[in-house]
Amino acid sequence: MAGAIASAIYQGLIRRNAVYLSAIFTSAFAFEIAFDSTSNRVWDAMNRGRQWKDIKQQYLVKEEEDDE
Numbered sequence: 001m002a003g004a005i006a007s008a009i010y011q012g013l014i015r016r017n018a019v020y021l022s023a024i025f026t027s028a029f030a031f032e033i034a035f036d037s038t039s040n041r042v043w044d045a046m047n048r049g050r051q052w053k054d055i056k057q058q059y060l061v062k063e064e065e066d067d068e
Helices: 002-014 017-046 051-067
Strands: none
Touching: 002 017
C-alpha cells in the first residue's frame, strides 16, 4: 500500500523537475493564502470591538454632528 502511494507520487510529481517545482510553488502559494486568511480571522476575533473598522462609525457620526 505504502509502496503504491510512493510510486504514484513519484510518477505524478517528482519524476519531472518542472512538475515537481510547479507543485512546490503552487502548494507554497496555497499554504500562504490559507495561513494568512486564518491568522487574520484569529486576529480579528481576538480584537473584535477594538479595531478601527469596528469603531469607525462612532467617530464619523460625531464629526458629522459637530459640523452641523
